[in-house]
Amino acid sequence: MVANLGYGTLIITFLVSIYGAAAAYFGARKHQSSWVDSARNAMLLTFPLLTITALSIIFLLVRGHYEIQYVTEVSSNSMPIYLRITALWGGQAGSLIFWSWLMSAFATAVTLRKWDRDREFLPWVILVSLVTLAFFLILSIFVENPFVSFWQSATGNITTAMFHPAGTTLYLPQDGNGLNPLLRHPGMIFHPPMLYLGYVSFVIPYAFAIAALVTGRTDDRWIRITRRWTLVAWLFLSLGLVLGGRWAYDVLGWGGYWGWDPVEIAAFMPWLTGTAFLHSVMIQEKRGMLKQWNMLLIILTYDLVIFGTFLTRSGVLSSVHAFAQSAIGPLFFGFIGLTFIVSLSLLNRRWNDLKSGVEMTSWFSREALFLLNNLLFVGIFVVCFWGVIFPVLSEALGIIGQKIPSLAGIFTGQKVTVGPPYYERATGPLFAGLLLLMGVAPLSAWKYSTSKTLGKAVWKPFVASLIVLIFLWVTGTRSWPALLGFWLCAFVVFVTLYEFWRAALARHNTRAENLLQALWNLAGKNRRRYGGYIIHLGVVLMALGIIGIEMFQTETQGTIPQGGEITLGQYSVRFDSLAVFDTADGRNVARAVVSVYKDGKYVGELHPRRDYYYEAQQPMTLAGVRSTMEDDLYVILVDWQPLSTT
Template sequence: MAEVGSAALLTALIIAAYVVVAAPLGARTRRPLLVASARNGLLVVAGFMTVAALALALAFLRHDFNIRYVAENSNRAMPWYYGLAALWGGQPGSLLFWAWTLTLFAALAVHLNWRRNSELMPAVMAVLMGIALFFLVLLNFISSPFERLWALSDGRVIGAVLQPPATIPYFPIEGRGLNPLLWDHGMMAHPPMLLLGYMSVSIPYAFAMAALLTGNLSTRWLRATRRWTLMSWGFLTAGNLFGAWWAYHVLGWGGYWGWDPVENAALMPWLVMSAYLHSVIMQEKRGMLKVWNLGLIIVAFNLAIFGTFVVRSGVLSSVHAFAQSSLGPLFFMFLGTALLFSLALLFSRLALLRDERHLDGMLSRESAFLYNNLLLVAIAAATFLGVIFPILTEALRNVKITVGPPYYQQVNGPLLLGLVALMGIGPLLPWRRTALPLLVQVLRVPLVALVITLAGLLAGGVRSPGPLLGFGVAALVLAAHVQEFYTGMRARQRVTGEPALTALVTLTTRNRQRYGGYLVHLGLVLVTVGVVASSFFQVSKAVTLAPGQRVTVGRYTLTYEQLSRRQEPGKNVTFARMAVAKDGRDLGAIRPGKAFYPNFNDQPASEIVIRTTLLEDLYVVLNSWGEDGSASFYVFVNPMVAWLWIGGAGLLVGGLVAW
């Protein structure tokens, strides 16, 4: 498999380089056969990349430990599906996944647009294969997933793609296995979704660059990439959502988002793509924000590359990042080159990008889109500053500084609150301009919902500004969107006489972009409720108990009974048995534990117990234990976390409806 995979990667590299040259050369010299050969070359590259990906997958399934990457990231004790997931579990494999899926998406995008947007295709192919070429250089010469193990005569073992002199192939009896934190079903979803999100930003970026290169700056490239943009946004949404869920039920600190540099690197392109999805409507409907939209897609692509750089450079400390490697400077050089090329191209076309209309008033649907964009970009900029600040201080002053959650909460918290509030106001505003009395009239129902919510919270004893504002704004947005759905449904019923449910479904399916967006907004409302409740009302306690002792946290009473051990395939687990009661009612037993894996005894993985209801989660972590049978626990009661996951699912459903 190693020989097949290496040959496929090298062949793909050569043909990708041909496409980068042949596609624009054929367009410039008006030689359609040369452009067609470039298209065929792109399809061949996708085919060879598929061969390479299948070769690595088969190597994992066959336990070919002569391949270094397989030996370092799998063993026979792992279930077969974790073996396949190990494909993206390390650095070389994740780079292969990135490049492989990029070539598949590129082939599909070119096929779908070959006749419709033929004048853009040569430039699109050149840009996409240029991106693929960078990854293929890394895979062939810097970080090959098909590097084999070779034994020297003195007993040392080295890694190389080709056999060095005076060596023989080395076959370890057993592989090392995946990092214990990766032995989780989240491994099947979070990394591939996030990598697909990063990668798929390349498609609208390539079309944007093609539009700039050819001077064809109508809205055709926007229409050609609308669904690709939604797909990229959807993958980024799913990647971040699964990442938060994974962190919540694996890492054992009681939370789901720690503002870690790698988490932030994944969040930033999502924020910018969200801004782009809103502002592109302005260009399609009103001929506005042309330069801004191109700038957003350039920034989104470069943030996707930056996210890949952060994970693979090792320059920032993160539980999610790979160890420091030589790839960091190469990614930084590629990032700089792509950014300079894109911005130079954008500035060279400014004369062709004049807006056809301008804002008529500061209270209008257009202004709401603009404010939405400014807030999303401000959040992304503040997050970017927090990520790069430690890099800058270490480079300039040789001082390592950590930017922690308080910075992000204090800076991004108010911006996020303003963004959510704008989601409730924006959809109710008409285009062009709105008189203030009309604004008050259309906001009457949402404002009543806001007042009722605030009154209820105050009556319930809530005095903290955070939950008052968070829940109040969520109520306003919820009421605004329910009003929009109800108004549209009633208008349709008056015309067609349909039943309410039929009218609502038909309204949504015939206005998918608008009402799919509203469903996304409603999903964000639920996420807001979950985040506010779990952030401000979490109850926690760290406690050490002897067998028979109990602890009360919130309305729960936990009684520690005994410490036991069990053996499972590939791991040994130490766990505590605890009886749980809520308000005196027995809820049964739970067994939080710690799993120890061969070759990773210094990295035990927590087996957390989470009892979930719509109102709250009981979250129990076994931290440590003593020889006398005592054990230490972290116990959390996290309110309404389930609404975060339900809201996240709502985001994805809304994206699918808008598709």
């Protein structure tokens, strides 16, 4: 009953989406506002309908309806309620519904805004949003249906179908397989929703960009309307990436936050182009420049959002983050190609209209430095895109080797793996360039700026950063990449603090406010600028962590008896005991107790363990971690042997 309700509302939502898109197009072409209003109502209806669909799945998961294939795949009796709820996005079919539900929520929210000033945008924003939503609903209805049930024939064969096949009865398993152990970490409660929120949020500025192209609006109105939507998208996508890194650090057991995994990179690529877009739109707002470039960036970001979803769900790439092989891959690929071609066609039609008569007057101006910032972001994107797509191309181009035997040695058809060394060597200098620009660009001026004026503004933070560099050298740091990275971080910090100090002091002198009040009022009046500075400081903290991992991480491994020790740098770790036991939630836990000493002094106890999930028949390694402001000690239990009795 509940499954039929969920599936029925899913189909109704799809039909409503198709109607709304058609009504919006017809109303725009015929200039009939009644059709546009009808399309708007259809858009508003999709959210409550998909809410019913999502709640139906959650009900089935919580109540343990294992006759439903999806429920059996991602839940079990031993799972707590909160994990059964989050299992909505723990599998392929459920995650597509969750994506669609969030898409309808954001599209509904933007539809509710006042459209008096921008009425011509409305039908095209609805059209783009509903076409995107309809595509994901097609996947859920025809390929990855979360409401399919198990049916058993008279001969005992088990089949799956949405509706009752003739000669079968409903098959009800006593328990499910349970959620993938890697997805039972608390971080996975928030990591996927944050990524999905970032993904669907970027659909909104893309929809307005397409509306501007169709209607011929060449001003920056669409950018000003979507500024907050872009910031929200960037924020959620950033949080999703950070939470994913924390999950990897806790669960995957390799002692790092980022492994240049293909699916990690798939989520990183729209962040790169989206961040470039956030910076470049300021140039269009301030100087009326880069209109064509901004259109291209938001089109690219939208299709990278779909591309990232495609890589995760098609199974085309091997990854710990990816779902299994699925038939939705070709559909995703076709939709990406279609939207990219249509978007570029519209951009090409308006290309001349988007040309700006304003020229860049100085290569030291802020707009020039922002443009260089954009090129560096796009350069990192190109490196990442090539690294992700090359394994697929190397396998696909094997056809050439089969057709032309003389080229068989080149086009072997084997999937070539691109590893972290490629990404680190190719992107390292580009990231360093971005850090440098984070320090220089805030001190440059719009429109007119020279090397002399920029030098006068930058020399104080530069000298302060050199003092940090000298201090690091004197205290024993000799790695030149580490010294360069620390200097860049120090330079950005001093520039940012200098900007805060300079502005607060000026306001203090003119308004007779104390410095803290002046700083608070400044931030309140120009939240965009000073909020950006705070983000820059956060990026510096991340950069310091990356430098520490890449340049100073040390590791060792060994077999130690009970009471034995292993030493690494300042630390000594003593193995005290090991306990192996079963838990009420279906796990076999092997938990070690180790004592940690630093410079011979006892500093605490860690408990690395390995959990084996009987239902999923999969192990999960959980490290014992001691975190301080200075360093992390990361201890993993790899294997163990019983004590000998002889």
